[in-house]
Amino acid sequence: MDDKDLLALYKEEGKERYAFNLIVGKYSERLYWHIRKMVASHDDANDLLQNTFIKAWNALPEFREESKLFTWLYRIATNEVLTFLKRKQVRSFLSLTDYSKKLENVLESDLYFDGDATQKALHKAILKLPKKQRIVFNMRYFDEMKYEEISEILGTSVGALKASYHHATQKIQESLQELI
């Protein structure tokens, strides 16, 4: 079922929850991986994904279909992640610890990480990036999204996104050369 049909079903009286369950089923996996690559930990990713869908459920009556449903959901998830990371960074600043180091440790001890040494090194390098560069890099590199799509989700110009991706790639290559 495509997004238009899902939204039409949602608007039918008494079928809101059923339609929303279908939306969750359709997009939860993709949004989960988007969040997980940003926060590394499964538990944090699970919490953030739940918050994303609860917020989407609350805001869906006001959704005007000016953007695609998926873009809208991606935007909510991205905002959730950015807010979460900001909070974590403030906390670690107050406790004088390095949050990116913490994320690396999470990855090191993660039971749900099946990659080889090179993949681990790549993801450690990604976790060292500033949060906005990390988002742009993940969307472009793993999700293979077009710059225009990323621009719509993040509200940043295509030029700025290209520059951000370029910087992120350079930084990752540098840290991988150090690690490997």
Add this chain to the structure above:
Amino acid sequence: MKEKFNIDQPHLRENPYTVPEGYFRSFQCSISERISHKDSKVGVWSLIKPQLALVSTFAIIFLMGYGAMQLFSPSTIESGSQTVVANTQSIEENHLETSFIDFFDEETDSLTKKKEIDPGQIIEYLNTDAGIVYLASLE
């Protein structure tokens, strides 16, 4: 010189993260549960909220009216003055009964006592103002 690391290797783009078994299925159920739980909570509150607002508005209006009536009604003013009178009486009875009242009685006696007029004094008075009496008789 070190070779530049190639991040375009296809296997690097693969997702190395995994999830507990059956996670996405259980996730869908937990979201569904959370939504129904949230809805039922909101439903009860949205039912009660307007009624509570109405009741509290009436209560406020009633209290304000009652307060105004209590403040400005004549019965209250009367009862207030009655209280003052009663208080005064009790003060008079309890504290001033002997001293003040006794003094008051003496005063009253001296004021209310009839004074008998001496005829000699009348004649003397008429004699001093004889001119006035004369002029009055000419008219």
